[in-house]
Amino acid sequence: MRRPAFFEAPCLALLLVVLSTGGCTRSEPAQPNLLLIVVDTLRADHLGGYGYPLATSPAIDTLAEQGVLFEQAIAPAPWTRPSAATLLTGLLPETLGLTCASHNLPREGCDVLPAGALTLAERLAAAGYDTAAVVANIQVDSLFGFAQGYDEFASVFPDLTHDMQARADWSSFEWEDTTTRDVTDRARAWLAERGRARSPFFLYLHYLDPHEPYTPPAEHARLFTAADYDSPYPEVRRELPLYDGEIHYVDSAVGRVLDSLAAAGLDDNTIVLLTSDHGEAFGEHGALDRRHGLTLFDDQLHVPLIMRAPGRLKAGVRVTAQVRLVDVLPSLLELMGLESGGMLQGHSLLELARGGADPKLDAVAAWGYRPLSALRTPPWKLIVDHRTGRTSLYNLAADPLEQHDIARGQGALTLLLRDRMQRRLDESRKLREALVATAGEQRDSAPRDNAPLPLSDRQREALRALGYLDNGEQ
Numbered sequence: 360m361r362r363p364a365f366f367e368a369p370c371l372a373l374l375l376v377v378l379s380t381g382g383c384t385r386s387e388p389a390q391p392n393l394l395l396i397v398v399d400t401l402r403a404d405h406l407g408g409y410g411y412p413l414a415t416s417p418a419i420d421t422l423a424e425q426g427v428l429f430e431q432a433i434a435p436a437p438w439t440r441p442s443a444a445t446l447l448t449g450l451l452p453e454t455l456g457l458t459c460a461s462h463n464l465p466r467e468g469c470d471v472l473p474a475g476a477l478t479l480a481e482r483l484a485a486a487g488y489d490t491a492a493v494v495a496n497i498q499v500d501s502l503f504g505f506a507q508g509y510d511e512f513a514s515v516f517p518d519l520t521h522d523m524q525a526r527a528d529w530s531s532f533e534w535e536d537t538t539t540r541d542v543t544d545r546a547r548a549w550l551a552e553r554g555r556a557r558s559p560f561f562l563y564l565h566y567l568d569p570h571e572p573y574t575p576p577a578e579h580a581r582l583f584t585a586a587d588y589d590s591p592y593p594e595v596r597r598e599l600p601l602y603d604g605e606i607h608y609v610d611s612a613v614g615r616v617l618d619s620l621a622a623a624g625l626d627d628n629t630i631v632l633l634t635s636d637h638g639e640a641f642g643e644h645g646a647l648d649r650r651h652g653l654t655l656f657d658d659q660l661h662v663p664l665i666m667r668a669p670g671r672l673k674a675g676v677r678v679t680a681q682v683r684l685v686d687v688l689p690s691l692l693e694l695m696g697l698e699s700g701g702m703l704q705g706h707s708l709l710e711l712a713r714g715g716a717d718p719k720l721d722a723v724a725a726w727g728y729r730p731l732s733a734l735r736t737p738p739w740k741l742i743v744d745h746r747t748g749r750t751s752l753y754n755l756a757a758d759p760l761e762q763h764d765i766a767r768g769q770g771a772l773t774l775l776l777r778d779r780m781q782r783r784l785d786e787s788r789k790l791r792e793a794l795v796a797t798a799g800e801q802r803d804s805a806p807r808d809n810a811p812l813p814l815s816d817r818q819r820e821a822l823r824a825l826g827y828l829d830n831g832e833q
């Protein structure tokens with residue numbers, strides 16, 4: 360039976376090129392595909408690959424064994440929007456102007472990713488990639504400028520009726536988070552269709568779990584019990600097994616997506632990068648230190664970073680040096696053989712991944728819901744609370760849980776580090792000016808007045824369900 364001419368013509372043309380390498384079957388894209396998986400609110404130290412003693416993450420651990428695991432990856436902010444923006448642009452929140460430290464309604468100029476910022480999706484679209492995203496956190500929705508550069512962009516928000524029930528009754532294990540299932544199903548269907556595509560793809564999946572409310576499906580919840588956890592706070596002992604159950608749930612979803620990638624014959628030519636936007640606190644610094652956004656301790660800044668690139672990166676590599684989410688985009692561009700033009704603040708990590716020396720990158724974090732900033736330069740971690748003026752210093756080598764503030768006994772070092780942190784923040788402020796200037800006439804990129812953007816009822820409810828809009832805003 361003759362095949363339609365539609366399939367035949369490119370095959371004949373290709374034959375001239377690939378005759379010596381074995382004939383004309385399917386045109387394998389020369390460029391690697393990219394699958395970026397962000398698992399919201401995922402502490403690195405709750406994954407097996409990062410030494411966690413409980414079996415939360417079999418699929419993610421396998422992924423790590425097949426690629427490179429960065430042991431010390433640091434987020435630039437303790438909550439979603441600024442951190443995800445950095446991951447997706449290679450620019451720090453200060454540079455992007457994402458500096459509103461509040462839960463207010465979105466305002467252009469301080470809450471919204473500027474149109475003038477060049478996103479990973481825009482870069483890849485310009486390089487001929489098909490680009491798609493499925494996101495379950497409204498913080499990375501089109502509402503906040505995150506749909507730039509995608510051919511297809513889908514937001515799947517929680518089923519709010521269920522969500523409200525879950526908040527009222529933490530023991531309602533039967534509730535199933537529909538977003539994790541939705542992201543997975545959409546991703547699998549999308550990947551199944553890609554086997555026939557000729558251009559390379561970029562697919563960005565943003566899972567909302569294990570963000571609160573901690574409501575894993577029963578089969579995942581029952582794997583973890585309070586007896587396995589040690590905390591002085593009863594509510595934390597109740598929450599930790601549920602948080603781990605959610606990790607196990609998302610891990611199984613990630614495993615299913617990776618299975619679909621393999622089933623479509625795409626895993627050999629697809630770079631998979633898995634990370635998170637921030638961690639989560641469980642009372643490590645007092646009874647009130649829970650959730651995320653309010654402090655800059657490592658429980659909120661230390662995130663997993665795993666990169667699998669068959670034929671491009673060795674398997675089973677562990678990088679001990681500190682790296683940052685701002686380094687991810689330049690690393691991917693180099694790995695994909697693409698131009699790293701435009702403004703970038705990170706450094707490619709490929710040399711490190713291939714055994715190179717520690718470049719000793721300073722990590723700066725800020726922009727929580729409180730005016731805080733931090734400099735992490737191992738072994739030192741400096742945290743400044745701009746509201747109280749308190750400066751804290753920790754020696755991460757001797758005190759990885761940041762329990763002993765040594766700033767008083769280390770006055771000179773504290774001042775030195777504070778100055779260094781300020782210089783890093785000032786660098787971003789200068790770049791911010793350049794970004795605004797570059798954006799020029801682009802209507803949405805320059806800082807505007809801080810008038811709230813209009814929200815649909817669905818967007819407003821999605822924000823409220825995540826604990827936003829709790830400050831009296833309408």
Ligand SMILES: [Zn+2]
Pocket residue numbers: 399400438439440496636637
């Ligand atoms: Zn988040």
